[in-house]
Amino acid sequence: MIFIGLLLLTLSVMLLPILPALIEWRWPSDVVPLQIDEADALDPPVLAHRFAALLQEVLRSGAIHLGESAIAQLKAGKADAPWPFSPLEKSDNRSDRVWRIEGDIQLPTNFSFHAEVSASADLRTAPHAVYRALWADGALHLAAHSSVLRWAHGAQVRIAEACVLAGRVTATQSLVVGAGVQFTLLHAPVIDFAPSPRAVAASAPKRRAMTVWPAVVRWDAQLQRGLAGASLVIEDGRAWQGDLVCMGDLSLGADCLVDGSLKARGDLQLGRGCRVIGSVFAEGSIHMAEGCTVLGAVVSETALHVGAGGEFGAAGRPTTVAAPQLELATGVRAHGTVWAGEKGWTAGERVPVPIPGQGLRINMTERAVA
Amino acid sequence: MGVSSPLGPVWAWSLSVLMGVIMLLLTAYTARHYVFSLNRLFGRQRHPYASIVSADWPRVTVFVAAHNEEAVIQDCLENLMLVDYPTERLVVMPVNDRSSDGTREIIDAVVARFPGRIVPFHRIDGKPGKAAALKDATELVDTDFIIVFDADYMPSRGLIRRLMAPFFDPEVGAVMGRVVPHNVGANLLTRLLDLERAGGYQVDQQARMNLGMVPQYGGTVGGIRIKALQSVGGWHDDVLAEDTDLTYRLLLGGWRTVYHNRAECYEEVPQSWAVRMRQIKRWSKGHNQAMVRHSGALLGKRTLALSERIDGLLLLGVYMMSPILMLGWVLSVLMYFTVAVNWLAPALVVMAFMAHSALGNFAAFFEIATAVHLDRSQRRIRLLAFSFLGFIVSAVAIARSVLEQMLLDRMPGSKFHWDKTVRYRKASAQPAVPAQGGSL
Numbered sequence A: 001m002i003f004i005g006l007l008l009l010t011l012s013v014m015l016l017p018i019l020p021a022l023i024e025w026r027w028p029s030d031v032v033p034l035q036i037d038e039a040d041a042l043d044p045p046v047l048a049h050r051f052a053a054l055l056q057e058v059l060r061s062g063a064i065h066l067g068e069s070a071i072a073q074l075k076a077g078k079a080d081a082p083w084p085f086s087p088l089e090k091s092d093n094r095s096d097r098v099w100r101i102e103g104d105i106q107l108p109t110n111f112s113f114h115a116e117v118s119a120s121a122d123l124r125t126a127p128h129a130v131y132r133a134l135w136a137d138g139a140l141h142l143a144a145h146s147s148v149l150r151w152a153h154g155a156q157v158r159i160a161e162a163c164v165l166a167g168r169v170t171a172t173q174s175l176v177v178g179a180g181v182q183f184t185l186l187h188a189p190v191i192d193f194a195p196s197p198r199a200v201a202a203s204a205p206k207r208r209a210m211t212v213w214p215a216v217v218r219w220d221a222q223l224q225r226g227l228a229g230a231s232l233v234i235e236d237g238r239a240w241q242g243d244l245v246c247m248g249d250l251s252l253g254a255d256c257l258v259d260g261s262l263k264a265r266g267d268l269q270l271g272r273g274c275r276v277i278g279s280v281f282a283e284g285s286i287h288m289a290e291g292c293t294v295l296g297a298v299v300s301e302t303a304l305h306v307g308a309g310g311e312f313g314a315a316g317r318p319t320t321v322a323a324p325q326l327e328l329a330t331g332v333r334a335h336g337t338v339w340a341g342e343k344g345w346t347a348g349e350r351v352p353v354p355i356p357g358q359g360l361r362i363n364m365t366e367r368a369v370a
Numbered sequence B: 001m002g003v004s005s006p007l008g009p010v011w012a013w014s015l016s017v018l019m020g021v022i023m024l025l026l027t028a029y030t031a032r033h034y035v036f037s038l039n040r041l042f043g044r045q046r047h048p049y050a051s052i053v054s055a056d057w058p059r060v061t062v063f064v065a066a067h068n069e070e071a072v073i074q075d076c077l078e079n080l081m082l083v084d085y086p087t088e089r090l091v092v093m094p095v096n097d098r099s100s101d102g103t104r105e106i107i108d109a110v111v112a113r114f115p116g117r118i119v120p121f122h123r124i125d126g127k128p129g130k131a132a133a134l135k136d137a138t139e140l141v142d143t144d145f146i147i148v149f150d151a152d153y154m155p156s157r158g159l160i161r162r163l164m165a166p167f168f169d170p171e172v173g174a175v176m177g178r179v180v181p182h183n184v185g186a187n188l189l190t191r192l193l194d195l196e197r198a199g200g201y202q203v204d205q206q207a208r209m210n211l212g213m214v215p216q217y218g219g220t221v222g223g224i225r226i227k228a229l230q231s232v233g234g235w236h237d238d239v240l241a242e243d244t245d246l247t248y249r250l251l252l253g254g255w256r257t258v259y260h261n262r263a264e265c266y267e268e269v270p271q272s273w274a275v276r277m278r279q280i281k282r283w284s285k286g287h288n289q290a291m292v293r294h295s296g297a298l299l300g301k302r303t304l305a306l307s308e309r310i311d312g313l314l315l316l317g318v319y320m321m322s323p324i325l326m327l328g329w330v331l332s333v334l335m336y337f338t339v340a341v342n343w344l345a346p347a348l349v350v351m352a353f354m355a356h357s358a359l360g361n362f363a364a365f366f367e368i369a370t371a372v373h374l375d376r377s378q379r380r381i382r383l384l385a386f387s388f389l390g391f392i393v394s395a396v397a398i399a400r401s402v403l404e405q406m407l408l409d410r411m412p413g414s415k416f417h418w419d420k421t422v423r424y425r426k427a428s429a430q431p432a433v434p435a436q437g438g439s440l
Helices: A001-026 A046-061 A088-092 B007-044 B072-081 B103-113 B130-138 B160-169 B188-210 B225-230 B242-252 B273-300 B306-316 B318-338 B344-358 B361-374 B379-407
Strands: A067-074 A098-103 A111-119 A130-136 A139-144 A148-158 A168-177 A180-192 A218-219 A226-227 A232-234 A238-241 A243-246 A248-251 A258-261 A261-263 A268-270 A281-282 A287-288 A298-300 A303-306 A319-328 A332-346 B060-066 B090-096 B121-123 B145-150 B172-181 B224-225 B256-267
Touching: A001 B379, A046 A067, A046 A098, A046 A111, A046 A130, A046 B256, A067 B060, A098 B318, A130 A139, A130 A168, A130 A248, A139 A319, A139 B007, A168 A238, A168 B225, A218 B188, A243 B090, A248 A261, A248 B256, A298 A303, B007 B188, B007 B306, B007 B318, B007 B361, B060 B072, B060 B130, B060 B160, B072 B103, B090 B103, B090 B130, B121 B130, B130 B242, B145 B225, B160 B224, B172 B188, B172 B225, B172 B242, B188 B256, B188 B273, B188 B361, B188 B379, B242 B273, B242 B306, B273 B318, B273 B379, B306 B318, B318 B379
Parallel strands: A067 A098, A098 A111, A111 A130, A130 A148, A139 A148, A148 A168, A168 A180, A226 A243, A232 A248, A238 A258, A243 A261, A248 A268, A261 A281, A268 A287, A281 A298, A287 A303, A298 A319, A303 A319, A319 A332, B060 B090, B060 B145, B090 B121, B172 B256
Antiparallel strands: A180 A332, A218 A226, B145 B224, B172 B224
16 A cells, blocks of 8 residues: 555656646647747837827727827917816826827927827927827927937938937938937938038049958959958058958958958958948947948947948948947938947937936936047 | 676777767767857847848849648748838749649749749759759849748748848858747647747757857758859759758858848648658758768868857767667666676766756757747746657657668668658638739
8 A cells, every 4th residue: 555655656746747738738828829020020110100000090980099098189280379288297297198289299398298299290399308209290300308218200300419219210201310319220211410511532542453362361253252261451542342251350441442241250440431332240349430431231249330421321222230339420321220239329419318307217328429 | 997898898898988978979969958048048149130121132032942832832922922022122933843733833823913023933854852953943043142931931021131131241151040830739749849949949040140150051941142052062952951061061161151030930840740750850861961971071171160160060960869869878778787897987977877867858958948938938838848759759760760871771772762741731712912912
């Protein structure tokens, strides 16, 4: 009897780990295929477009709520007309309602909007205010020191200095970003950073064709591709056609012309006025001096510093500029997407982090850029 | 430390040394599983191509490899008509390899509904096998890149862009996306395969990507740069696993294969154990063939990082571990009965076995658990204990394939028989996508 008891006890101890498996097998609770991103959440304006479509549908149906937020509708008229805020909103200086405004609108000062604000024409924000999300069918003007938490979208978007953009900012036509702005993702056919008069090159730089490569480079003429087994420095004014992959750091002198793409397993530097008719990749940081242009993608796995007057992509040829840390000087222009995985900022004055009165905090750290 | 045996010292020492080597190999693979899992949980994650969303996208040809795929080919082609890649830069080419069912008619019907967007390649003769078919199809391509899907795959809207994004990096020769089982709920096997796939992609492949090692091109849901393919000799139609073979030829030729964890695609996994065993045997033979072909060159390739060479070798040897493990069991029994050792050696062996039992046997399951945790699908982890079943079936199938490969396949007159994976989906009665409805 004791033997049987011990046997049963031993068996149950052995079977114990299998019990959850047996239950899950006989009474399945998790048998749906793993959800994959079929709608492409990486598409920059996807959140804004999803909201716009949803709001349109809700308004058409006559509903008064969007998700859990009540919808407030407003017809923009007289410039000085008071906003129809509730007493609670007035006392808190914030609204948790979704606002749909017909016409041009200037958002009130000292007031935060913690749900989406949508305008059928132009939309102007107030300085030092915090917004969850902004949609403008026309132009969107973000006043200085304002903050956007999730996304902002307009036909043309202008971002004044020292704004903090924790969410995506997208424009269907153009985007102008002021000095000292912190951002994560910007997307538009043309994005101008801290615009300044663009320098015009006095004359085309003199370049010499790269006929003999340094010993460290194994150049395949048929593939038009070079592999450098160690770090490599290219002198000023060199030009070549083809891709160059470097196993260490790669540094190009001023005014080089590359009709191909560059890749460095280490850090990568482009001297002043370099032009790359291809893409630039580095597993380390990328440093681009003033006046560099790259037609294709620019991706660093650590940090990217772009000097004044740099240009990425071209009209009708969009591209992506991406790095965890991204610093852009004045006068930089990009066509397409600029994506800072952790933190991006434009050159300018020290950026004060707004501390909203209602305890909202921006999840971005302060960064000074000289 | 001394060993002795009634069968002689040579016998005793041979068994002991062999056992030592096996223990070393088991330790290496155990460590590998843990390194990958811990890297995915706590290490720096690399997704350098995920953020490339805007680009002047290049022209690309998408191959849909099909051999008697009447049940699934329509869904795959229709899904490709809905992707958000610029229409004028996307050529879809079903590679209909000597099908004897209704595959051709179905392809032609879809072609008629989407004029100008699909260029079918109906291959009616030539060498059998996917590699041979792809080789012939590649001759017809006028784009710089190709993407390959098997016919049972269902590409999602943004998938082509994601698979193409890494090609802006001039070092990249091939790209591999993530495969996600769609018929998870069919039975216990499909649920176990779902766990296994998660471990393989979410942890194994991504960790290799993170650590700068050797992610593997898997033959489907992947892209290839034509220039890279040509520079390493094109498709080899005499190999059983053209994907593994290509991964190593690219690596040795100075090209990188990268893994893109966000380029996800649904597939259909086997629903019967017999089909699964045949699939494993096919993979095992192909992989081992690649191991024989490329191990030497990989070891001697000084331009590759040491981590790439070690990981590459371990990856090549992965299908040899099942027979090696079984050999270890046999050896341990033989040693127990025929070899006498002093106290230190058995103590070491016992400790090694205890360590391996406590950690090594579960290393692969730890990887699966990590993957499920990262996928945030927590409840399916309860089935983990049953993964032993899948493990044993795979081990037996692999051991059998290795024996076949070493003995039967070498006999005169033996011919490789390609086991096509059975499909379970039923062909759509009506087109799911209206004609030109999805064109962009």
